[in-house]
Amino acid sequence: MTWDSQLWRTAQRIEAAYLKCRGLPQALDVPWYAWQKLTAACRWAAEAERRGWRHAGARQREQLGRDLDYLLSDLRALRSSLESRQRNKLPTAGELYAELVAAEDEFGDVVVDDFELYVTTDPITLDGIYLGPFEIRLKLSRLDEPDPYRVVAVEPHPAQSSVDTTHPHVHNERICLGEGKAAVTAALAEGRLADLFQLINRVLHSYGEGSAYVELDRWHGTPCSECDQSLDEDDLYSCRGCDCALCGECVRVCDCGTAACHDCATHCYGCEETTCAGCLAACSDCEEEFCASCLEEGLCHACQAAEEERAAEREAELEAELAAEFGGDETEAAVHAARLGEVIVLARPRHHRNRRLRNLGRR
Ligand SMILES: [Zn+2]
Ligand SMILES: [Zn+2]
Ligand SMILES: [Zn+2]
Ligand SMILES: [Zn+2]
Ligand SMILES: [Zn+2]
Structure with missing residues (x-):
């Protein structure tokens, strides 16, 4: 191994950074x-x-x-x-130099700029999705902070739903290390920089389904559960019943704004418009479910018409009975019929009117 004086200067700089951050014991x-x-x-x-x-x-x-x-x-x-x-022994320049050499072996190059020390990973492809190479950058002035590193996409291929998510486990240049976090923290505290870069690199090369900022099967957008068209999360509706994602063309929306998929949607029995379960009410006669505009006083249009028809029939029957009772005296029969009309008009609501009609008929 040939002596690398530039790497040695970097090691000294990191040693000074550790000392500055942690101070003398x-x-x-x-x-x-x-x-x-x-x-x-x-x-x-x-x-x-x-x-x-x-x-x-x-x-x-x-x-x-x-x-x-x-x-x-x-x-x-x-x-x-x-x-x-x-x-909490601070790493010495000699130890840090050995770490930098090991990191160079692994990553090809270790670079230090004004504030950060960084390595660059191989181009990364996960589940067939190309994400490109990443820089793992260690902030030298913040070595005492909980995570003084960031992960920067060199040629970003972010998720369609979030430009800041460049990797399933990287959002806003912050990496979610999951269970690897403790090992990275220990490596950082002890100045094992090659281990630190390797541990982060390993997380970048793996995909933990369920713990990702954006799952890989949704990387290029979220498919509509009915027509399979992939869309941005923001352009999708979510079914209130089963939570599935729906595009604007496949979603069924109630007047109150509730969205539903084909399987979960409920409809008004009358106008057949999509109406959520909360906005449906049963007709008190036929007991089918209707939207608000298809019900009047608790009855659907059909039941209302049937009831009106029955009432008209009864009215006609009564008039005929009265006419028979008062013989040829059409004037009196007409007066009674007119009074009956008044009673009918006064006796709203409708179901009460019918009862009165029945009572009148009996008298
Ligand atoms: Zn669709
Ligand atoms: Zn549904
Ligand atoms: Zn309706
Ligand atoms: Zn509704
Ligand atoms: Zn009805």
């Missing part, structure tokens, strides 16, 4: 104070015993126990801060 805090308290308590306890002060000796021994506990807890804190310093 805090000094280790030795528990002097607890130690001094403990030694003083020891002295006093010995003195009390020597002089035969029983009460004072017992008190000092209790104090000694408490001071020992303080010291032990301070010592444990010191131990764990030492461990965390070891865990």
